[in-house]
Amino acid sequence: DVKVTQSSRYLVKRTGEKVFLECVQDMDHENMFWYRQDPGLGLRLIYFSYDVKMKEKGDIPEGYSVSREKKERFSLILESASTNQTSMYLCASGRRGLLYEQYFGPGTRLTVT
């Protein structure tokens, strides 16, 4: 059974803080993704990675960076958190290729005050 875990379910940070969101998957998946979910906007892709040390920008990468030093771990970094980054952040993983589904973690509800 695929398991995707995220470091926190809830997180409260102050404006300007550096924030790290961690995601770990246990199925040796090549692809990993970070999304943010906001009401009415669905799932918007921030960054994805198809291999260790590889990263690709999604649709809304501004204000974010990522790190993938190990295959099982994909980190999302908010360099200087802002209130408009208050959101639900979802990590997902999947096998390489277009024909494989994504497996999602439980999400991190981030509030920036």
Place this chain on the structure above:
Amino acid sequence: GQQVMQIPQYQHVQEGEDFTTYCNSSTTLSNIQWYKQRPGGHPVFLIQLVKSGEVKKQKRLTFQFGEAKKNSSLHITATQTTDVGTYFCAGNNNDMRFGAGTRLTVKP
């Protein structure tokens, strides 16, 4: 870039009524996936459609992929309270993009 539009944004039905959500892409898709997110949960994969005109069924759920591979639909027959949640389509064309989702509520 590729966009996937999904309608309606919300749908409230009486238990036993049918429900349909639609997805439209600005580009031809190689395949489309459907996910369900229960309230408080995370998206879970339901099904994938690959072929032009493909129709697949899962019990009361019917999924269709358009002939031009630019649109898709999910139809639920005789909704139940367990169907409550947000249904997302995700279109693949080199990269996968999710629609905004349709939030379904069911009144018992």
